[in-house]
Amino acid sequence: xxxxxxxxxxxxxxxxxxxxxxxxxxxxxxxxxxxxxxxxxxxxxxxxxxxxxxxxxxxxxxxxxxxxxxxxxxxxxxxxxxxxxxxxxxxxxxxxxxxxxxxxxxxxxxxxxxxxxxxxxxxxxxxxxxxxxxxxxxxxxxxxxxxxxxxxxxxxxxxxxxxxxxxxxxxxxxxxxxxxxxxxxxxxxxxxxxxxxxxxxxxxxxxxxxxxxxxxxxxxxxxxxxxxxxxxxxxxxxxxxxxxxxxxxxxxxxxxxxxxxxxxxxxxxxxxxxxxxxxxxxxxxxxxxxxxxxxxxxxxxxxxxxxxxxxxxxxxxxxxxxxxxxxxxxxxxxxxxxxxxxxxxxxxxxxxxxxxxxxxxxxxxxxxxxxxxxxxxxxxxxxxxxxxxxxxxxxxxxxxxxxxx
Amino acid sequence: xxxxxxxxxxxxxxxxxxxxxxxxxxxxxxxxxxxxxxxxxxxxxxxxxxxxxxxxxxxxxxxxxxxxxxxxxxxxxxxxxxxxxxxxxxxxxxxxxxxxxxxxxxxxxxxxxxxxxxxxxxxxxxxxxxxxxxxxxxxxxxxxxxxxxxxxxxxxxxxxxxxxxxxxxxxxxxxxxxxxxxxxxxxxxxxxxxxxxxxxxxxxxxxxxxxxxxxxxxxxxxxxxxxxxxxxxxxxxxxxxxxxxxxxxxxxxxxxx
Numbered sequence: 016x017x018x019x020x021x022x023x024x025x026x027x028x029x030x031x032x033x034x035x036x037x038x039x040x041x042x043x044x045x046x047x048x049x050x051x052x053x054x055x056x057x058x059x060x061x062x063x064x065x066x067x068x069x070x071x072x073x074x075x076x077x078x079x080x081x082x083x084x085x086x087x088x089x090x091x092x093x094x095x096x097x098x099x100x101x102x103x104x105x106x107x108x109x110x111x112x113x114x115x116x117x118x119x120x121x122x123x124x125x126x127x128x129x130x131x132x133x134x135x136x137x138x139x140x141x142x143x144x145x146x147x148x149x150x151x152x153x154x155x156x157x158x159x160x161x162x163x164x165x166x167x168x169x170x171x172x173x174x175x176x177x178x179x180x181x182x183x184x185x186x187x188x189x190x191x192x193x194x195x196x197x198x199x200x201x202x203x204x205x206x207x208x209x210x211x212x213x214x215x216x217x218x219x220x221x222x223x224x225x226x227x228x229x230x231x232x233x234x235x236x237x238x239x240x241x242x243x244x245x246x247x248x249x250x251x252x253x254x255x256x257x258x259x260x261x262x263x264x265x266x267x268x269x270x271x272x273x274x275x276x277x278x279x280x281x282x283x284x285x286x287x288x289x290x291x292x293x294x295x296x297x298x299x300x301x302x303x304x305x306x307x308x309x310x311x312x313x314x315x316x317x318x319x320x321x322x323x324x325x326x327x328x329x330x331x332x333x334x335x336x337x338x339x340x341x342x343x344x345x346x347x348x349x350x351x352x353x354x355x356x357x358x359x360x361x362x363x364x365x366x367x368x369x370x371x372x373x374x375x376x377x378x379x380x381x382x383x384x385x386x387x388x389x390x391x392x393x394x395x396x397x398x399x400x401x402x403x404x405x406x407x408x409x410x411x412x413x414x415x416x417x418x419x420x
Numbered sequence: 421x422x423x424x425x426x427x428x429x430x431x432x433x434x435x436x437x438x439x440x441x442x443x444x445x446x447x448x449x450x451x452x453x454x455x456x457x458x459x460x461x462x463x464x465x466x467x468x469x470x471x472x473x474x475x476x477x478x479x480x481x482x483x484x485x486x487x488x489x490x491x492x493x494x495x496x497x498x499x500x501x502x503x504x505x506x507x508x509x510x511x512x513x514x515x516x517x518x519x520x521x522x523x524x525x526x527x528x529x530x531x532x533x534x535x536x537x538x539x540x541x542x543x544x545x546x547x548x549x550x551x552x553x554x555x556x557x558x559x560x561x562x563x564x565x566x567x568x569x570x571x572x573x574x575x576x577x578x579x580x581x582x583x584x585x586x587x588x589x590x591x592x593x594x595x596x597x598x599x600x601x602x603x604x605x606x607x608x609x610x611x612x613x614x615x616x617x618x619x620x621x622x623x624x625x626x627x628x629x630x631x632x633x634x635x636x637x638x639x640x641x642x643x644x645x646x647x648x649x650x651x652x653x654x655x656x657x658x659x660x661x662x663x664x665x666x667x668x669x670x671x672x673x674x675x676x677x
Contacts, residue, residue, distance in 0.1 A: 098521035
């Protein structure tokens with residue numbers, strides 16, 4: 016056998032063997048392709064709303080037909096990012112126009128309840144961005160309304176629809192990781208987190224994430240997405256959280272900490288260490304779950320498993336793709352390994368080709384066209400947001416806070 | 421876009437606000453990379469390319485306008501600027517439908533916006549700066565395309581050196597400049613009309629109001645070579661219509677954009 020053929024054989028074998036263990040759970044990774052054409056409206060077309068427009072544009076069978084925003088400049092800019100949608104000043108006008116079957120809510124967190132309840136009542140399918148709301152009262156109200164809604168409702172906690180995260184979870188839930196030791200997560204990004212306003216009157220509204228009266232800070236606005244990953248993997252929820260925060264870089268009069276650290280404790284005593292900062296970008300955003308047999312590291316587009324020397328070998332790892340991290344070697348967790356190996360594209364498939372947002376929106380639209388459940392319910396989003404709210408409270412007060420829900 | 425973009429804001433205003441404006445402008449460039457690169461499966465251009473020979477792909481109005489403008493420059497430049505990679509054997513190699521906002525590629529044709537995307541992204545970033553009242557700034561992509569907003573504090577214009585295109589520097593104020601280079605080895609740049617490598621050593625620069633136009637035309641001029649200087653032709657008419665000025669090695673330096 017030629018050396019090239021041998022390598023190809025090993026790659027194909029690796030894909031096939033790995034997939035034997037992974038295929039059952041890979042069935043959960045619903046690829047975005049609604050069976051019926053769906054007309055989608057997007058409420059809130061700021062920076063994140065524009066990301067939503069971009070991802071929906073890539074999903075076959077979905078068309079952006081309407082957008083809404085209270086800011087005229089953003090509305091005009093958002094309309095240029097569609098192929099001919101209508102623009103509206105608010106969600107009520109958008110719904111009344113009858114141009115949509117499904118609505119994405121990408122407005123500021125503290126406005127979600129009012130917009131979501133109006134959207135749920137319309138009977139349309141609704142995707143609510145996460146965190147679900149800025150208060151526990153609003154979280155519970157949205158979750159309750161979602162349960163009685165007639166459309167398919169999804170919350171924007173993207174990890175649950177991410178094919179790499181779904182795949183890695185099968186390992187975590189199997190014997191590969193064994194007993195949970197600890198968890199760690201971070202999101203580091205160097206940015207002011209500030210939106211420039213051409214009109215000074217809009218300054219506060221556009222910079223709501225820096226307004227302590229309505230913002231959940233880094234722990235709530237960012238942390239909620241990552242806390243949900245741990246909730247989903249472990250199947251338990253933190254019961255208390257300690258935290259601290261300070262302003263390390265952006266000494267511009269803001270009150271919201273630009274650097275935070277939290278310790279979240281589960282009911283069995285296991286701990287999750289979480290840090291977030293706007294002052295340094297090193298290593299970006301990831302989550303790690305440490306088990307007695309292995310650790311799993313999740314980086315949104317990539318996932319790796321680091322096995323302990325005494326962990327049992329399951330066979331397929333011998334030929335799996337590996338990546339070196341200083342003194343550790345990670346086994347790359349590849350979604351759809353069999354299919355990629357058959358196409359000779361296993362190498363290209365190491366990272367997800369699309370963003371997590373694409374898979375989350377696609378999962379919701381596919382569920383909407385099938386009448387099935389989306390990957391993340393508002394009940395789960397309310398639980399994760401409750402953790403985020405408690406973590407933010409711990410950072411602000413410096414006290415240990417019990418997680419309520 | 422596989423290159424480094426840098427931004428200098430020289431306004432003497434609240435640095436907190438200026439940083440936020442700068443981040444917004446660079447964010448726009450980052451977004452455009454994600455939309456326009458052909459090397460990432462998630463981009464809009466990759467999506468269009470996957471539909472080649474199969475079906476039309478609906479795009480947003482912003483991207484449609486860019487593709488339409490690219491095709492206009494293709495015609496004006498006598499085919500020397502081309503976003504289509506592969507053969508244009510038929511007239512419908514790239515079909516744009518404004519009514520439905522769709523683009524359809526013939527089989528074997530792929531889009532590559534590498535010769536216009538940098539300039540286009542710089543235009544969008546500059547418009548963010550202007551929209552927020554920035555009066556003095558310089559931004560560039562890979563040092564081959566640059567936009568000057570106003571002038572530096574105490575100066576009349578930004579001075580940009582263009583090695584290989586004559587002595588001194590180009591004075592730039594509220595204008596864009598792009599340079600293109602065929603490289604030192606034959607074969608680095610090919611003529612899109614013939615796929616033949618063009619002669620090495622030829623350089624060209626273009627100034628004008630839009631970096632999208634200067635970026636595309638700098639590439640076209642490198643392919644056109646000395647014939648670009650021919651007066652009264654299609655190229656000259658396009659330059660006049662778009663407010664462009666050429667900087668060619670044999671020509672007198674154009675110092676005012």
